[in-house]
Amino acid sequence: MFVSNIRHALNVKRADDFAQWYQEVISAADLAEESGVRGCMVIKPWGYGIWERIQRLLDDRIKNTGHDNCYFPIFIPLANFEREAEHVDGFAKEMAVVTHHRLIQDQKGKLVPDPAAKLEEPLVVRPTSETIIGDAMARWVQSWRDLPLKTNQWANVVRWEMRTRMFLRTSEFLWQEGHTAHADAAEAKEHTLRMLEVYRACAEEDLAMPVIAGEKPENERFPGAVETWSIEAMMQDGKALQAGTSHYLGTNFAEASGIRYQDPEGSQQLCHTTSWGVSTRMIGGVIMTHGDDDGLRVPPTIAPRQVVILPMLRGKEGDDALIEYCQSLHDQLAKQSAFGERLRVLLDTRPGKAAAKRWDYVRKGAPVIIEVGGRDMDNDVVSLLRRDQMWAENGKPDFQTPTREEAANGMQELLYAIQANLFQQAKERRDANIRTDITDIEGLKEHFADTAVHPGWVQVAWSKPTGADLDAVVETLKDMKLTVRNVPMDDTPTTGACIFTGAPAVERIYVAKAY
Amino acid sequence: MFVSNIRHALNVKRADDFAQWYQEVISAADLAEESGVRGCMVIKPWGYGIWERIQRLLDDRIKNTGHDNCYFPIFIPLANFEREAEHVDGFAKEMAVVTHHRLIQDQKGKLVPDPAAKLEEPLVVRPTSETIIGDAMARWVQSWRDLPLKTNQWANVVRWEMRTRMFLRTSEFLWQEGHTAHADAAEAKEHTLRMLEVYRACAEEDLAMPVIAGEKPENERFPGAVETWSIEAMMQDGKALQAGTSHYLGTNFAEASGIRYQDPEGSQQLCHTTSWGVSTRMIGGVIMTHGDDDGLRVPPTIAPRQVVILPMLRGKEGDDALIEYCQSLHDQLAKQSAFGERLRVLLDTRPGKAAAKRWDYVRKGAPVIIEVGGRDMDNDVVSLLRRDQMWAENGKPDFQTPTREEAANGMQELLYAIQANLFQQAKERRDANIRTDITDIEGLKEHFADTAVHPGWVQVAWSKPTGADLDAVVETLKDMKLTVRNVPMDDTPTTGACIFTGAPAVERIYVAKAY
Numbered sequence A, B: 001m002f003v004s005n006i007r008h009a010l011n012v013k014r015a016d017d018f019a020q021w022y023q024e025v026i027s028a029a030d031l032a033e034e035s036g037v038r039g040c041m042v043i044k045p046w047g048y049g050i051w052e053r054i055q056r057l058l059d060d061r062i063k064n065t066g067h068d069n070c071y072f073p074i075f076i077p078l079a080n081f082e083r084e085a086e087h088v089d090g091f092a093k094e095m096a097v098v099t100h101h102r103l104i105q106d107q108k109g110k111l112v113p114d115p116a117a118k119l120e121e122p123l124v125v126r127p128t129s130e131t132i133i134g135d136a137m138a139r140w141v142q143s144w145r146d147l148p149l150k151t152n153q154w155a156n157v158v159r160w161e162m163r164t165r166m167f168l169r170t171s172e173f174l175w176q177e178g179h180t181a182h183a184d185a186a187e188a189k190e191h192t193l194r195m196l197e198v199y200r201a202c203a204e205e206d207l208a209m210p211v212i213a214g215e216k217p218e219n220e221r222f223p224g225a226v227e228t229w230s231i232e233a234m235m236q237d238g239k240a241l242q243a244g245t246s247h248y249l250g251t252n253f254a255e256a257s258g259i260r261y262q263d264p265e266g267s268q269q270l271c272h273t274t275s276w277g278v279s280t281r282m283i284g285g286v287i288m289t290h291g292d293d294d295g296l297r298v299p300p301t302i303a304p305r306q307v308v309i310l311p312m313l314r315g316k317e318g319d320d321a322l323i324e325y326c327q328s329l330h331d332q333l334a335k336q337s338a339f340g341e342r343l344r345v346l347l348d349t350r351p352g353k354a355a356a357k358r359w360d361y362v363r364k365g366a367p368v369i370i371e372v373g374g375r376d377m378d379n380d381v382v383s384l385l386r387r388d389q390m391w392a393e394n395g396k397p398d399f400q401t402p403t404r405e406e407a408a409n410g411m412q413e414l415l416y417a418i419q420a421n422l423f424q425q426a427k428e429r430r431d432a433n434i435r436t437d438i439t440d441i442e443g444l445k446e447h448f449a450d451t452a453v454h455p456g457w458v459q460v461a462w463s464k465p466t467g468a469d470l471d472a473v474v475e476t477l478k479d480m481k482l483t484v485r486n487v488p489m490d491d492t493p494t495t496g497a498c499i500f501t502g503a504p505a506v507e508r509i510y511v512a513k514a515y
Ligand SMILES: [Zn+2]
Pocket: A086, A224, A225, A226
């Protein structure tokens, strides 16, 4: 910020306390709040509206790749988890376990689980649905003609978390999980990458959030997966956020659930399966990518309201004419489209001062805020604020005053410009904060210890160690609070020595602090 | 059916075994299946597609009445249920209770709930969310300016059921639950009825399912409600299906959760709240309203695919031209709209015989099925089957052969006609099977005992008994396997004597067997 006399809308600045700033944005933008139930949040209208937008856009992309939506049970029998060894290790730890199906009142009148209604076999609230969908696939797939089988579901899942953070890590969260079965490894791997590309496109085009798509190292694989791929986004504090994953599961789950098909020659074959998911965590990514010291900035594609019109009502006679003037602008805008959909325009005529409402929508991050006072109306203009560049050099909100006609005619273009600008800002910041010139662990340590520079990410050459060698690398990094993120898919092969093992490097991997 | 030589697509006819027929439709139309998890079903693409359509249309209606969608936790602390006495009695019985948050392997290697991870306070998987949303409302409502507060959520809920039936009664189901808070009783009651009207419109206009909107008698009220209203639909076996309910909750839940506001004069007041929901049960209603002996018939508004085009491929040279011919029809149709949305058209070029596919889509109930063979193409026509009137007098499928141009140009009108026809058929059947001339219990008994007539519903005069008097009525009816349904809202006052108590009648109530 080149001016210092701005009075920002939030109490905490990103630079001062990023974690605290994150919480304040969530509260100031009225996105979500603690529910009182351990680890679960209430997603409020503006936050849920963003999720509905993400759902709609991503659902279209998923359907366009030939998937049908289904719905599978929330409860998973314990036995399902015992089938796949790595999967149970990965998930059996922190899950919500249903043991009773009835409550009764005890002698003091307090409700307790009824001992007579204990389940013979406890049920787990799904942390993910590979095993239960695997059961269904085993029923649905008989012949090679049934393949590929491409399903998806939108659902809530539960993973018991000790330390929670709204949107980033909650015990219950909302997500989509896609599951497919294929005849062979090549097709399944291709599909794993195809869905990774869907996630990249969704993140970058819909959420204006630049990501690196690449493969996770072995230690970061989904429990039971053969390959795990991710999209990783850089938050404004330099940390990495894993925003979506796509897994090639080999035949591990097919074997555990018995997903077999008869090939054209008549012999039985195991299917190769994939799974992939993104969640409400994406909203955390949007906040930490686009938020600023005035609150959230929502990209127009996913903004519940793209344009908010605020007549400066005075509780006086002129109000009716003012509302009519605004209504006409509203109607002109509401007929238009951008990003393939009708514009989402709000004319807010609730009682209250326009300036107070303006700051509400600034904190919520509505892309365009239009204020209209009596004088604007007399001059046939409106006062228009772009949320993505809202401060003028004088430290005041940078209102433009197009005619009403200009505002209406230019809105589509303006929204596209805001969307592009948000992406551009985020991409420039990310690219400026990636270092590729560090060649030893000492350099890594120094870089991340230097509080004067933005930490960002470091891409290093490595030898792709496995097993105990990899464990050692992970341990070394853990001491620095660092993790390996992913190996970008389009990276050129590398030369030189692995900075961890000294062995010849085979690829370059991102190292970063992470959420 | 006026012809007897039809070979219907299902094995079981409605007239022979309605319950068995219902199960066969679900399986033949590929709507859902048992999951292997007690009481939970898997909703398959065609069934979930119908649910997505219902969701989209109803969500628009709910948003148009000023509601915002939110999301609330799946887990509800036990203490919440203890607050409202009637509510706990109504719900505390059969619920899924989470008691542990971790699994471990026992000595035999079997997964068991970890005794060290027992929850201090068990959590209930929500059977409905009045109490947890009440907590949120208590935080959100401070002043009269915050009212009315109108929320809605789309979610899964769990009520442990001993005997389950797909879509009609499952332990887990999907629904929408709306919750509102108002300043006074009059506004809350008005809103209760407004949402009942939304449900009526959704049932009749979107699902083509005629319903009676009315008030439930005291014994059928939602636990904790002051008034419960419902829409009731007559299934083809004459039974009533409660397809949606809207409750005026008085100040009961406001008191339990502390939902208070400061009125303009500065004193604290309790809010009056409402709640209302419809669920995947609606799909059961669609099946039993529109299904026939050939499978499901889906109203065009909610059909995942409204038009299915089946080229009669022969694995030969002419196939390419045939597909091109069909593709052009597909593209012409896909540009058109009906019911405010783009037409949903499927061109099915998968391998397989067109006739076999035709019967698949007949069983699924796609509104319009178009077959195109080489000869059709040569004559520039298509063979078009209306699923709602598919049999000709000669007992064969009643294919029409419009030119391709006629088929394309007439499709919008045809879909409206099918929608209207399905509603009309259902309404005529319902109206023909309501008796209003029965004036004593003996008559009621005789009517429902007579297996030669369609049982349907009987509307009787009653004195609106309460307490023990009502219990006696319920008991009498129970012996006949009957229930009181609702009192239609627009009914004129009645005279005469209550058929149960002999006291002067005050209104007329429907009596029926029910799902
Ligand atoms: Zn492995």
